[in-house]
Amino acid sequence: MESLRELYRIGIGPSSSHTMGPQAAAQIYLQRHPEARAFDVTLYGSLAATGKGHMTDVAILGVLEPQGPVTLHWEPRTFLPFHPNGMKFAVLQADGTLSDPWTVYSIGGGALSEGEGKPTPVPSGSSSHPAHPVSSPGVVFDGHTRGYAPTAPSGSSSHPAHPVSSPGVVFDGHTRGYAPTATANVSPAPLYDLNTMEDIIAWCQQSGRTFWEYVERCEGPAIWDYLREVWQVMQEAVERGINHEGVLPGPLGLQRKAPVYYVKAKGYKSNLQSDGLVYAYALAVSEENASGGRIVTAPTCGSCGVLPAVLYHLSRNHTFSEERILHALATAGLIGNLVKHNASISGADVGCQGEVGVACAMASGAACQLFGGSVAQIEYAAEMGLEHHLGMTCDPVCGLVQIPCIERNAFAAARALDANFYASLSDGQHRVSFDRIVRVMKQTGHDLPSLYKETSEGGLAKIHR
Ligand code: SF4
Numbered sequence: 001m002e003s004l005r006e007l008y009r010i011g012i013g014p015s016s017s018h019t020m021g022p023q024a025a026a027q028i029y030l031q032r033h034p035e036a037r038a039f040d041v042t043l044y045g046s047l048a049a050t051g052k053g054h055m056t057d058v059a060i061l062g063v064l065e066p067q068g069p070v071t072l073h074w075e076p077r078t079f080l081p082f083h084p085n086g087m088k089f090a091v092l093q094a095d096g097t098l099s100d101p102w103t104v105y106s107i108g109g110g111a112l113s114e115g116e117g118k119p120t121p122v123p124s125g126s127s128s129h130p131a132h133p134v135s136s137p138g139v140v141f142d143g144h145t146r147g148y149a150p151t152a153p154s155g156s157s158s159h160p161a162h163p164v165s166s167p168g169v170v171f172d173g174h175t176r177g178y179a180p181t182a183t184a185n186v187s188p189a190p191l192y193d194l195n196t197m198e199d200i201i202a203w204c205q206q207s208g209r210t211f212w213e214y215v216e217r218c219e220g221p222a223i224w225d226y227l228r229e230v231w232q233v234m235q236e237a238v239e240r241g242i243n244h245e246g247v248l249p250g251p252l253g254l255q256r257k258a259p260v261y262y263v264k265a266k267g268y269k270s271n272l273q274s275d276g277l278v279y280a281y282a283l284a285v286s287e288e289n290a291s292g293g294r295i296v297t298a299p300t301c302g303s304c305g306v307l308p309a310v311l312y313h314l315s316r317n318h319t320f321s322e323e324r325i326l327h328a329l330a331t332a333g334l335i336g337n338l339v340k341h342n343a344s345i346s347g348a349d350v351g352c353q354g355e356v357g358v359a360c361a362m363a364s365g366a367a368c369q370l371f372g373g374s375v376a377q378i379e380y381a382a383e384m385g386l387e388h389h390l391g392m393t394c395d396p397v398c399g400l401v402q403i404p405c406i407e408r409n410a411f412a413a414a415r416a417l418d419a420n421f422y423a424s425l426s427d428g429q430h431r432v433s434f435d436r437i438v439r440v441m442k443q444t445g446h447d448l449p450s451l452y453k454e455t456s457e458g459g460l461a462k463i464h465r
Pocket of ligand 1: 348393400401454
């Protein structure tokens with residue numbers, strides 16, 4: 001498994017697979033072809049189906065267009081064999097021919113792959129562990145005037161070299177846009193020697209240590225500085241979100257709910273207040289993500305509200321120290337990493353069970369650890385967090401990471417606290433192991449029809465078709 005730095009990516013929403021990954025791919029292609037004066041880019045499958053709503057075009061054009069014009073093609077009906085989020089880049093020569101084609105896949109959580117058995121591409125000159133792995137300092141959304149139209153992608157479109165343009169996206173020409181940065185990080189180096197929960201539990205039992213200590217053993221003590229930064233960004237997203245009123249960008253006209261939920265929840269007592277605050281914190285982060293705010297993938301942008309909500313709530317209501325929160329973040333990251341390595345965290349690949357379901361598993365395990373759970377109880381909590389999201393589809397309305405995504409984060413955060421409590425009442429013994437549920441999730445995801453995997457063609461997405 002790779003470093004937790006590859007799972008927890010600090011960046012700009014709304015989608016890790018549809019914006020962070022394509023942005024990194026465009027950066028790599030530009031680095032490989034600094035002489036190119038025009039580009040031809042084709043988006044396939046899910047990237048094409050929901051790319052407009054997810055701002056995929058903005059992410060790619062922001063990198064390539066400063067170099068030269070980009071002809072962009074949308075092929076939502078064509079699925080390349082390796083993964084539903086396929087992209088093909090080529091240099092457009094002056095005589096109209098294409099050269100140096102490069103096919104790459106955005107496989108979830110901002111990560112890239114060139115396909116089965118091929119190495120993960122790495123932008124030359126980029127640090128494998130920069131302080132801000134995928135942050136685009138040029139991207140600034142004000143939350144009020146930004147927006148993007150859900151124009152159904154069809155056929156092909158070409159865009160002029162300047163300014164960066166995308167239908168409905170308002171740029172001010174100075175600070176807006178996914179600026180090409182030298183910090184895109186798709187480091188492939190595996191750091192972990194154990195890749196299943198069973199093996200890691202055996203290590204814990206043999207050594208008398210727990211999950212976060214295994215993370216430290218594999219990552220080294222520097223991981224705590226990185227997780228401290230992750231925790232800082234998570235807290236900032238919560239605090240911005242609970243104070244940020246107004247309407248989210250896009251044609252749905254969705255009102256932000258976090259500030260109201262926060263104020264109302266404060267008026268309740270004990271466990272009702274607890275549920276209400278967890279809802280408010282998850283809404284806050286997910287609404288920040290939907291409006292292009294700075295968040296942490298946990299494990300993806302679409303599911304980025306669950307873990308911060310649970311940790312923020314527990315840190316404030318139970319006064320856990322920062323050190324213990326960082327340990328919980330490490331354990332949550334290990335849980336997410338196991339799913340990423342052995343199955344998938346891509347909604348386009350396995351549906352929302354792989355995004356919000358995995359986020360719930362991560363938050364469940366983290367909460368259980370904070371409350372003193374044993375290794376077995378933490379594993380049980382994580383298993384339940386994923387098991388009870390099995391089969392959950394990905395069907396975002398208008399291709400936006402808003403409905404059902406935002407509410408779904410709030411429910412998953414509350415469910416994570418339930419999973420923790422349920423596991424805490426047990427002795428940790430249970431029938432279905434975490435490793436098994438990961439395998440079942442992967443198979444279930446592959447058995448789902450593609451219209452339920454981030455194509456915005458089935459389920460809830462149909463209400464706006
Ligand atoms: S439905 Fe789930 S997987 Fe799909 S975009 Fe929303 S959060 Fe991501």
